[in-house]
Amino acid sequence: MIDFRGLTKTFPKDGRALTALDDVTFSVQPGDFVALLGPSGSGKSTLLEHLNGLQIPTSGRGMVLGVEPALANRAELIALRRRIGFVFQRFHLVGSRSVLENVCTGALGRLRGPRLGLVTYPRRVREQALDCLERVGLADRAFQRADTLSGGEQQRVAIARALLQRPRLLLADEPVASLDPESAAQVMTLLKGLARTERLTVICSLHQVDLALSWAERVVGLRSGRVVLDERTAGLTREEMMAFYSDDAADLGRPDSSGHDSPGVPS
Numbered sequence: 001m002i003d004f005r006g007l008t009k010t011f012p013k014d015g016r017a018l019t020a021l022d023d024v025t026f027s028v029q030p031g032d033f034v035a036l037l038g039p040s041g042s043g044k045s046t047l048l049e050h051l052n053g054l055q056i057p058t059s060g061r062g063m064v065l066g067v068e069p070a071l072a073n074r075a076e077l078i079a080l081r082r083r084i085g086f087v088f089q090r091f092h093l094v095g096s097r098s099v100l101e102n103v104c105t106g107a108l109g110r111l112r113g114p115r116l117g118l119v120t121y122p123r124r125v126r127e128q129a130l131d132c133l134e135r136v137g138l139a140d141r142a143f144q145r146a147d148t149l150s151g152g153e154q155q156r157v158a159i160a161r162a163l164l165q166r167p168r169l170l171l172a173d174e175p176v177a178s179l180d181p182e183s184a185a186q187v188m189t190l191l192k193g194l195a196r197t198e199r200l201t202v203i204c205s206l207h208q209v210d211l212a213l214s215w216a217e218r219v220v221g222l223r224s225g226r227v228v229l230d231e232r233t234a235g236l237t238r239e240e241m242m243a244f245y246s247d248d249a250a251d252l253g254r255p256d257s258s259g260h261d262s263p264g265v266p267s
């Protein structure tokens, strides 16, 4: 499903190279539910962006769903992105549009031309969108304005929109960071349930150790762009996870002898 070998990404910064990902090697099997943990700036978003070809590595190789994004042509990249759902911290819904229309936008990748208004979507797409809303428990809100829903509900709408793509891989970039604990638990429960029932592979970046331990099957920990932890959650204690965030853990991984700036400021 995913196989990254020695992936490194640098960004130019003040005339030097800032290493956002440093020799990252990891693979993910179909159906895995992986939590990506790490301090602010440790490279979580950059790693997720490499998974759908939004970023291309500076060196190393990465295969995603049988495609190497760095070598893919435009058509192959578009086809790859259609098979990958992406959920963001800030939902990215159009607040003035109905919940159902927001979900319908998940089909734009396979429709020709722009759409504005629910009736401009084919009936089949509207029915599929309603079905996706049912799967996230919000079918009764279909015709409400999206901005009248709570944050947790809006995130569930965003997940329904991603489901309409019929993805094989769902990437979630801090999907519960702006939610209260109860809504966060609901969203994580939903993601976990979908991973099981839809046989979806989920990679979810998180800041909360407890959420990762409760919902993920595996934790990949990043620090300064390096993978310093990769374990099944069943074999991990909360203390071990917290130690990953503590100052003592700052020395984990290889020392940076590259002369590059290292990001990764504990938040």
Ligand SMILES: Nc1ncnc2c1ncn2[C@@H]1O[C@H](COP(=O)(O)OP(=O)(O)OP(=O)(O)O)[C@@H](O)[C@H]1O
Pocket (backbone or CB within 6 Å): 011, 012, 018, 019, 020, 038, 039, 040, 041, 042, 043, 044, 045, 046, 047, 263, 264
């Ligand atoms: N497009 C870019 N151009 C330049 N630098 C970037 C770019 N994207 C990320 N970076 C830098 O790469 C490093 C890793 O950033 P990234 O957003 O991946 O971290 P993160 O772990 O997701 O952080 P957070 O938890 O705060 O979202 C940071 O130092 C960031 O400033």
